[in-house]
Amino acid sequence: xxxxxxxxxxxxxxxxxxxxxxxxxxxxxxxxxxxxxxxxxxxxxxxxxxxxxxxxxxxxxxxxxxxxxxxxxxxxxxxxxxxxxxxxxxxxxxxxxxxxxxxxxxxxxxxxxxxxxxxxxxxxxxxxxxxxxxxxxxxxxxxxxxxxxxxxxxxxxxxxxxxxxxxxxxxxxxxxxxxxxxxxxxxxxxxxxxxxxxxxxxxxxxxxxxxxxxxxxxxxxxxxxxxxxxxxxxxxxxxxxxxxxxxxxxxxxxxxxxxxxxxxxxxxxxxxxxxxxxxxxxxxxxxxxxxxxxxxxxxxxxxxxxxxxxxxxxxxxxxxxxxxxxxxxxxxxxxxxxxxxxxxxxxxxxxxxxxxxxxxxxxxxxxxxxxxxxxxxxxxxxxxxxxxxxxxxxxxxxx
Amino acid sequence: xxxxxxxxxxxxxxxxxxxxxxxxxxxxxxxxxxxxxxxxxxxxxxxxxxxxxxxxxxxxxxxxxxxxxxxxxxxxxxxxxxxxxxxxxxxxxxxxxxxxxxxxxxxxxxxxxxxxxxxxxxxxxxxxxxxxxxxxxxxxxxxxxxxxxxxxxxxxxxxxxxxxxxxxxxxxxxxxxxxxxxxxxxxxxxxxxxxxxxxxxxxxxxxxxxxxxxxxxxxxxxxxxxxxxxxxxxxxxxxxxxxxxxxxxxxxxxxxxxxxxxxxxxxxxxxxxxxxxxxxxxxxxxxxxxxxxxxxxxxxxxxxxxxxxxxxxxxxxxxxxxxxxxxxxxxxxxxxxxxxxxxxxxxxxxxxxxxxxxxxxxxxxxxxxxxxxxxxxxxxxxxxxxxxxxxxxxxxxxxxxxxxxxxxxxxxxxxxxxxxxxxxxxxxxxxxxxxxxxxxxxxxxxxxxxxxxxxxxxxxxxxxxxxxxxxxxxxxxxxxxxxxxxxxxxxxxxxxxxxxxxxxxxxxxxxxxxxxxxxxxxxxxxxxxxxxxxxxxxxxx
Numbered sequence: 046x047x048x049x050x051x052x053x054x055x056x057x058x059x060x061x062x063x064x065x066x067x068x069x070x071x072x073x074x075x076x077x078x079x080x081x082x083x084x085x086x087x088x089x090x091x092x093x094x095x096x097x098x099x100x101x102x103x104x105x106x107x108x109x110x111x112x113x114x115x116x117x118x119x120x121x122x123x124x125x126x127x128x129x130x131x132x133x134x135x136x137x138x139x140x141x142x143x144x145x146x147x148x149x150x151x152x153x154x155x156x157x158x159x160x161x162x163x164x165x166x167x168x169x170x171x172x173x174x175x176x177x178x179x180x181x182x183x184x185x186x187x188x189x190x191x192x193x194x195x196x197x198x199x200x201x202x203x204x205x206x207x208x209x210x211x212x213x214x215x216x217x218x219x220x221x222x223x224x225x226x227x228x229x230x231x232x233x234x235x236x237x238x239x240x241x242x243x244x245x246x247x248x249x250x251x252x253x254x255x256x257x258x259x260x261x262x263x264x265x266x267x268x269x270x271x272x273x274x275x276x277x278x279x280x281x282x283x284x285x286x287x288x289x290x291x292x293x294x295x296x297x298x299x300x301x302x303x304x305x306x307x308x309x310x311x312x313x314x315x316x317x318x319x320x321x322x323x324x325x326x327x328x329x330x331x332x333x334x335x336x337x338x339x340x341x342x343x344x345x346x347x348x349x350x351x352x353x354x355x356x357x358x359x360x361x362x363x364x365x366x367x368x369x370x371x372x373x374x375x376x377x378x379x380x381x382x383x384x385x386x387x388x389x390x391x392x393x394x395x396x397x398x399x400x401x402x403x404x405x406x407x408x409x410x411x412x413x414x415x416x417x418x419x420x421x422x423x424x425x426x427x428x429x430x431x432x433x434x435x436x437x438x439x440x441x442x443x444x
Numbered sequence: 445x446x447x448x449x450x451x452x453x454x455x456x457x458x459x460x461x462x463x464x465x466x467x468x469x470x471x472x473x474x475x476x477x478x479x480x481x482x483x484x485x486x487x488x489x490x491x492x493x494x495x496x497x498x499x500x501x502x503x504x505x506x507x508x509x510x511x512x513x514x515x516x517x518x519x520x521x522x523x524x525x526x527x528x529x530x531x532x533x534x535x536x537x538x539x540x541x542x543x544x545x546x547x548x549x550x551x552x553x554x555x556x557x558x559x560x561x562x563x564x565x566x567x568x569x570x571x572x573x574x575x576x577x578x579x580x581x582x583x584x585x586x587x588x589x590x591x592x593x594x595x596x597x598x599x600x601x602x603x604x605x606x607x608x609x610x611x612x613x614x615x616x617x618x619x620x621x622x623x624x625x626x627x628x629x630x631x632x633x634x635x636x637x638x639x640x641x642x643x644x645x646x647x648x649x650x651x652x653x654x655x656x657x658x659x660x661x662x663x664x665x666x667x668x669x670x671x672x673x674x675x676x677x678x679x680x681x682x683x684x685x686x687x688x689x690x691x692x693x694x695x696x697x698x699x700x701x702x703x704x705x706x707x708x709x710x711x712x713x714x715x716x717x718x719x720x721x722x723x724x725x726x727x728x729x730x731x732x733x734x735x736x737x738x739x740x741x742x743x744x745x746x747x748x749x750x751x752x753x754x755x756x757x758x759x760x761x762x763x764x765x766x767x768x769x770x771x772x773x774x775x776x777x778x779x780x781x782x783x784x785x786x787x788x789x790x791x792x793x794x795x796x797x798x799x800x801x802x803x804x805x806x807x808x809x810x811x812x813x814x815x816x817x818x819x820x821x822x823x824x825x826x827x828x829x830x831x832x833x834x835x836x837x838x839x840x841x842x843x844x845x846x847x848x849x850x851x852x853x854x855x856x857x858x859x860x861x862x863x864x865x866x867x868x869x870x871x872x873x874x875x876x877x878x879x880x881x882x883x884x885x886x887x888x889x890x891x892x893x894x895x896x897x898x899x900x901x902x903x904x905x906x907x908x909x910x911x912x913x914x915x916x917x918x919x920x921x922x923x924x925x926x927x928x929x930x931x932x933x934x935x936x937x938x939x940x941x942x943x944x945x946x947x948x949x950x951x952x953x954x955x956x957x958x959x960x961x962x963x964x965x966x967x968x969x970x971x972x973x974x975x976x977x978x979x980x981x982x983x984x985x
Contacts, residue, residue: 090938096784096955120938123949129685131937134849144855144937157685234574240669242680297579297670301952311556312769313572332766332776432686440490443670 075173078364079113085365086116089354090128091149093121095303097327097388104381109372115365120145125154132163132357143359147366150198151352152190152244156428158355159197165356165363167196172367174374175199177403179395184424185351186393191265191427198353199370202382203391205342205349205422206248209325209414210309210316212339218316220344222256222283229290235315237291239305240298240443242435249318250280250434252348255423257283264426273433281441288442295442310334323389326414330385336413342420349422351393380406385415454816458809458825462869465862466832469843476846477698482691486699489692491671499674499700500707502583502667503657506590507649513591513743514598519633520740522606530744531603532978537596537751539919539970541927543944544963546589546665547951548754551761553577553585556769558757564770572769578666586667590656592750601648605641608878615640631731639723646712647830654704658836661929661944665951674700678838682934694846697839704836755967761960781957785965792965795926795942797857799969802864803921806872807914813873814880815902822877829870840866841931848935855937863931868924872917879913915981923970943969 087109093099099119106117122128128148135143150158158164169175178200180186186200187193194200208218219228229236239246255261257279263272288295292314299305302319309317310333319325325340354373356366372378376399379392396404477483486492521527551557556572564573578585606612615637622632658675667673678700681693761767762781764774785792813825832840844863845854853859883906891901907914929944936942943966950959 088939093949096958121941121946121949122938123952124683126685127683127938130683130687130690133685133687134854138849140849140852140854144939154685293574293576297576297581297668300664300669303952307956308556310768311572313556436490443491444494 079368082362082365082368083114085362086118087146087362087365087369088118088120088144089147089149089369090120090122090125090145092123092125093119097331098390101382101388104387105369105373105378108378109369113365113368113372115368117369125150128357129154129157129163132158132359133161136163136359140359142361143357145357146360146362147369148355148357149201149352150355151350152425153428153431155189155194155198155353155355156192158357159192159195163358164197165358165360165366166198168356168363168367169194169196169199169370171196172199172371172374174371174376177374177376177394177398179393179398182395183351183393185349185422188424189353190350190425190431194353198355199374200351200393201354201373202352203349203393204320204352205322205391206252206318206320206347207322207325207340207342207416208316208318209334209338209340210314211335211337213335213337214315215339218339218341220341222253222287222343226283226287226290229287232315233290234292234294235313237293237295237298237305237308237314238318239300239302241438243301245302245305245318245320246298247431247435248320248348250284250438251426251430252343253283253287254280254426254430254434255348256343256345264430265424267427268429268433270433273437277434277437281437284438284442298442306333321390322416322419323383323385323391325416326385326412327389329414330412334414338414340414340416341418342416344420346421346423348425350425376403376406383407385412454813458813458869461805461862462809462865463828465844465847466828466840466866468847469840469866470835471843472846473694473698473839473843476691476694476843479691481688482695485688485692486695489677491677492674495671495674495677496700496703498583498668498671499657500703502586502590502673503653503655503704506587506594506656507653509587509591510594510598510652511649513595514602515633515638516736517595517740517743518599518602518606519630519637519735520737521744524737526741526744527603531600533748534596534600534603535974535978536971537593537747538600539923539974540593540751540754540967541923541944541970542589542593542659543661543665543927543929543947544758544966545593545751545754546662547947547959547963548758548761549589549592549750550578550585550666551757551956552753553588558753558772561770561772565772569770579669581668581670583668583673586663586673589662589666590659592747594652594656595747597652598645598648601645602641605644611640628731628733629735630733631727633735634731635727647834650708651830651833653708654834654836657704658700658838660838661948664948675836675838679930682838682842694842697836697842701836701839758960758964758967762957762964765957767956778957781955781961784958785961791941791943791946791962792969794857794940795944795969798861798864798928798932798942799922799925801861802868802925803872803918805861805865806869806921807876807918809869810873810876810917811880811914814876819881822881825873826877829873832866832870837867837928837930841934844931845934854935855939857940859935860932860940863935864925864928866931867928868921871924872921875917875920876913880910883909912981915977919970919973919977922973926966926969 089102091098091102099121102117102119106119109115109117125148128145128150132143132145178186183203185203189198210218219225225236238249241247241250254277255264258276263276292298299308302317305314305317306319306328308314321327322340322342325334325338328334329336329338354370356363356370360366374394376394379394382388382390383392392407396407521530552559554560554577555575557577560569560573560575563569606615618636619632622636627635660675660679663673663676664679667676671677674696678693678696681689681696684690684693760774763777763779765778765780766776767774841863844866848854848859848862853862887905887909888901891905892898927944928942929948932940932942933945936945943962947959947962947966950962
């Protein structure tokens with residue numbers, strides 16, 4: 046990530062002249078913060094490719110208006126990188142009022158914003174509801190793609206790479222990359238994954254990386270450009286053996302996971318992948334996939350992470366943004382989010398820390414399409430691996 | 445002095461609202477592209493050369509096929525009953541934005557789409573075929589969408605030329621002479637009509653060419669992915685989180701534009717040298733051949749069928765909440781997508797407010813120009829307008845985004861309005877120029893002779909007589925504004941969402957019914973504008 050000293054200076058100057066930053070730093074007095082937040086409008090920049098997610102955010106907006114008199118505007122974006130770019134450009138040009146007040150973020154985008162000091166905070170651990178977060182059982186709530194959050198983002202939901210397909214057509218789902226190659230061979234043209242840099246596609250490639258190399262000790266460390274090519278050679282051997290059997294012989298790839306899902310529903314593909322383990326069950330509940338749908342994870346584990354909300358440094362309404370972040374962490378909001386009929390996004394909270402009343406918000410139980418044998422979550426490699434992997438993938442398969 | 449003041453006054457509003465944003469955008473791109481690092485990064489991009497080839501090929505091939513088909517159809521049906529009906533039809537086809545068409549057409553040809561389902565029903569397929577239709581590596585489906593969309597536009601343009609009294613009278617004369625010399629209608633078209641009409645279409649053809657080679661939204665919906673056309677790479681670069689990659693996008697937009705400009709220049713020179721001899725070969729000896737009436741009518745019918753199918757597919761898709769393969773019809777029909785659309789009307793309202801405001805402003809600016817600036821200055825403005833339309837919207841929008849950021853206009857309604865005004869004014873000016881300047885000055889002499897004051901003459905006589913042209917220009921303006929994707933996405937900075945933005949987001953998001961609703965709304969608004977123009981555009985004098 047390149048940025049000049051002058052840009053930093055400009056950012057620092059801009060930050061000094063943003064009154065809200067100095068006034069309402071770090072939720073020391075929560076009641077005062079809630080009072081200040083009243084009447085403020087929060088522009089929540091969140092990926093909007095999925096209707097259940099949009100509906101959930103709309104519900105949160107209703108609650109926030111009723112309880113805290115906060116207007117939550119969902120700014121529907123296709124790619125969070127747009128927001129990073131926008132905030133950086135705004136700060137650089139000294140624009141007084143930022144266009145984003147809260148961002149749904151993690152991984153590479155968080156790393157960029159943290160490194161360039163584009164984030165407000167630390168605020169996350171001061172949120173009253175943060176005490177419920179399962180920081181021990183879910184260490185990725187504090188470490189985002191090997192990058193410490195340092196309170197600059199508040200955990201929102203959990204994700205783990207999960208595969209799904211129609212159990213009526215798949216007798217034994219492939220539970221490792223090696224098995225997947227065999228499965229693709231047996232079902233030519235019926236398996237594929239989204240092209241990186243789509244993040245589902247990148248995650249699939251990272252999963253292949255983890256399963257193809259023996260020494261994994263360097264994955265949590267920043268990637269060395271010189272070492273990289275040698276380190277990832279087994280990954281590309283694996284992909285080379287997989288691609289000829291994929292949809293369109295691995296020469297074209299779908300652009301997004303949503304497209305993959307649609308192709309599975311249409312019968313063009315036998316399996317799809319998701320980062321939300323509950324999505325297959327959700328799709329069964331909504332009638333988009335048949336009741337015979339099965340979901341699985343690789344035996345040795347699949348990549349898992351946490352997604353967060355963060356507040357850009359040039360937001361004018363940091364008080365309201367923190368109240369929103371806190372509300373999103375509440376047992377009620379988290380329980381509703383985890384509900385398969387609503388969204389099905391796994392909670393970041395530890396149910397053991399909740400009171401009996403609060404636990405009621407969480408309705409559990411196995412339903413059609415849920416993961417039958419959950420596998421361990423493997424932490425993400427360091428974020429610096431991502432651009433290198435994406436470029437290498439593009440060089441090998443992009444032309 | 446007074447004359448100087450009026451003409452300066454005439455320049456002023458146009459200068460502030462249209463010319464300055466355009467120039468600021470271009471300057472900002474040049475400023476953003478000054479570093480060497482971004483150029484290096486661009487040429488090191490593993491996909492640059494195949495992507496460029498793909499862009500140039502899809503743009504050029506679609507242009508050539510569209511032009512051939514358009515002339516083929518016009519030559520066959522011109523003067524027949526079909527011709528008089530088809531001009532209204534072309535207006536209807538034109539009002540369907542490229543993106544909406546691509547979405548509907550995509551569902552027609554995709555392996556799990558309607559054509560495959562129909563064949564599969566008879567052939568007994570259990571699974572969708574492994575066709576390489578949408579997102580094919582050669583961009584054939586992208587070319588198909590461009591051709592299907594550009595042919596009606598070109599027919600409409602040719603029709604507008606043929607409908608001009610001076611041209612139609614001249615052509616009638618030429619027709620009689622050639623006929624008595626023993627030439628059949630095909631020969632007359634090839635030897636007389638096309639050589640006279642084609643040069644007049646030079647600039648529109650270049651606009652179509654550059655559009656096809658730099659389009660983003662259609663390519664995202666239906667174009668190839670590995671590699672994608674260069675415009676898609678530029679687009680994702682411009683939206684990247686890394687400033688170095690943003691700069692690569694800016695440089696890429698400039699590179700694509702310069703390449704296209706060089707290509708166009710080379711073509712113009714080349715055709716001057718070679719065209720006469722090519723034409724000589726084509727037109728050797730007298731030819732009694734007649735124009736291909738059957739095939740042209742069939743082609744016209746084919747277009748009608750495709751457009752009708754796309755429209756019907758979008759309608760059914762918008763209520764078909766469950767439509768699994770291989771069903772020919774949805775298994776579940778619900779209005780839920782329409783309800784979702786109605787609950788959050790912001791995209792529609794934003795699109796409407798931008799379209800109405802930019803169109804009204806463009807009309808006012810154009811009429812103000814015609815009334816205050818002498819006709820001899822039109823050529824200069826026309827050149828600017830054509831430049832604004834020919835330059836890829838990626839280039840202008842990126843530049844305006846960079847410039848507006850510093851003027852605190854990004855993320856504001858006004859900033860987006862200005863970015864819409866750039867193409868909208870250019871189209872409105874071009875559409876209005878001919879009729880407005882052709883206004884017979886004798887009407888004015890008569891009115892003034894009747895002691896009518898200048899304003900009264902203007903408001904009750906001139907505007908009344910200009911009404912057909914003004915309403916037509918307004919309909920075009922609304923259609924152009926509604927379809928703007930690239931500038932809206934960049935300059936609105938997420939603060940505003942419009943119909944095409946939602947539609948593109950949904951093409952990557954999978955909710956087919958909602959995507960169909962947005963595609964239909966994209967088509968309905970301009971179509972209503974065209975209907976209204978036809979209905980209320982009658983002369984009141």
